[in-house]
Amino acid sequence: MQAAQAGDxxxxxxLLKEITPKLRQIVRRRRQFFSAExxxxxxxxxxxxxxxxxxxxxxxxxxxxxLSTIAHNRLIDSARRFYxxxxxxxxxxxxxxxxxxxxxxxxxxxxxxxxELKIAIKGLPEGQRKAVEMLKLREMSLKEAAVASGTxxxxxxxxxxxxxxxxxxALSKE
Amino acid sequence: MDTDKLIAxxxxxxxxxxxxxxxxxxxxxxxxxxxxxxxAIVMIMTPRDDLAVKFTDFRFLVEQVAAxxxxxxxxxxxxxxxxxxxxxxxxxLPLVPLSVWLASVGEGCVEALxxxxxxxxxxxxxxxxxxxxxxxxxxxxxxxxxxRKGAPLWPYTSAALGGLAAAGLGNFGLRFFHGQDASLxxxxxxxxxxxxxxxxxGQAGRLFLDWRPAIARARRNLAxx
Numbered sequence: 001m002q003a004a005q006a007g008d009x010x011x012x013x014x015l016l017k018e019i020t021p022k023l024r025q026i027v028r029r030r031r032q033f034f035s036a037e038x039x040x041x042x043x044x045x046x047x048x049x050x051x052x053x054x055x056x057x058x059x060x061x062x063x064x065x066x067l068s069t070i071a072h073n074r075l076i077d078s079a080r081r082f083y084x085x086x087x088x089x090x091x092x093x094x095x096x097x098x099x100x101x102x103x104x105x106x107x108x109x110x111x112x113x114x115x116e117l118k119i120a121i122k123g124l125p126e127g128q129r130k131a132v133e134m135l136k137l138r139e140m141s142l143k144e145a146a147v148a149s150g151t152x153x154x155x156x157x158x159x160x161x162x163x164x165x166x167x168x169x170a171l172s173k174e
Numbered sequence: 175m176d177t178d179k180l181i182a183x184x185x186x187x188x189x190x191x192x193x194x195x196x197x198x199x200x201x202x203x204x205x206x207x208x209x210x211x212x213x214a215i216v217m218i219m220t221p222r223d224d225l226a227v228k229f230t231d232f233r234f235l236v237e238q239v240a241a242x243x244x245x246x247x248x249x250x251x252x253x254x255x256x257x258x259x260x261x262x263x264x265x266x267l268p269l270v271p272l273s274v275w276l277a278s279v280g281e282g283c284v285e286a287l288x289x290x291x292x293x294x295x296x297x298x299x300x301x302x303x304x305x306x307x308x309x310x311x312x313x314x315x316x317x318x319x320x321x322r323k324g325a326p327l328w329p330y331t332s333a334a335l336g337g338l339a340a341a342g343l344g345n346f347g348l349r350f351f352h353g354q355d356a357s358l359x360x361x362x363x364x365x366x367x368x369x370x371x372x373x374x375x376g377q378a379g380r381l382f383l384d385w386r387p388a389i390a391r392a393r394r395n396l397a398x399x
Contacts, residue, residue: 005193013182048184
């Protein structure tokens with residue numbers, strides 16, 4: 001970082017490339033319910049944060065506490081954004097679909113080949129797959145699944161929603 | 175955007191940056207900038223007539239030293255709060271002189287109440303609010319500009335500490351031209367104003383300490399290249 005502060009582009013690139021897997025690991029561990037895309041977005045945000053405040057690094061002090069403070073601060077910000085988004089959502093009862101059009105009655109669509117569905121579930125990201133297994137296959141309640149997986153009910157709802165979308169996309173391709 | 179591409183973009187145009195001096199050095203710079211202004215305001219407002227006598231008043235000296243140390247401690251803590259990697263416990267640094275200040279003023283209040291008549295002499299002194307704000311104005315502006323150069327890790331805390339530093343210095347300057355020494359009056363109008371300004375500054379933290387504009391600027395720079 002000291003070299004990077006002095007304008008050494010190669011050293012800076014090497015440093016960012018070295019810390020990126022560590023950041024990815026931290027984000028994945030702390031945000032288990034995030035999809036791979038969301039993890040990558042947050043990693044990029046942390047890298048941009050590091051870039052904007054690289055002048056604050058003091059070479060006489062250790063680098064890792066400097067880095068982890070920024071990473072954890074950005075993780076907290078992302079959690080705040082997530083919960084703020086959740087608090088703006090209005091929970092509504094699921095209303096029955098009233099239109100006759102097939103596309104409007106997606107709840108009734110049947111997956112003809114269970115094997116295809118199994119393969120599609122296996123292809124889901126880990127968080128989404130676990131959500132499907134617990135909530136749909138083992139028919140656990142949201143509360144039970146949240147306790148079992150160590151995540152929140154909100155996170156599980158998001159995971160299952162994304163999983164259903166991904167499954168629908170995967171099965172419609174086939 | 176792909177992360178590898180982002181890294182390539184960030185490093186390709188990463189110029190050398192001027193390293194931020196240590197919080198202590200920055201506090202010294204801030205203090206050196208603020209003190210001439212405080213002295214100028216005291217001179218413009220005309221120092222109180224009994225200033226020479228006040229320099230022999232132990233309580234006045236303790237409270238002034240404590241107010242000054244609170245301002246300096248808060249400034250050090252504010253500058254530390256915008257540098258990643260420091261322990262958050264260091265943010266409690268101004269609490270030591272602040273408790274001395276409050277203890278001295280509090281002791282004066284208790285004494286006055288036991289003597290009796292303290293409440294009868296209690297009057298409104300709204301002048302303290304604009305006066306402390308005036309003396310602390312330039313230090314507050316300087317503090318804001320200096321804090322913006324760091325990482326906005328805890329915007330409300332950093333801003334409140336910066337506000338405490340400026341308001342503490344404001345109160346330190348005020349007592350050189352404002353002849354109000356009754357402890358209860360000092361506690362309510364002066365210390366009260368310092369706390370009020372600290373809270374107001376803290377609430378304004380997000381206005382000038384936020385990751386989003388800096389990140390957006392970095393993204394714009396990336397897109398421009």
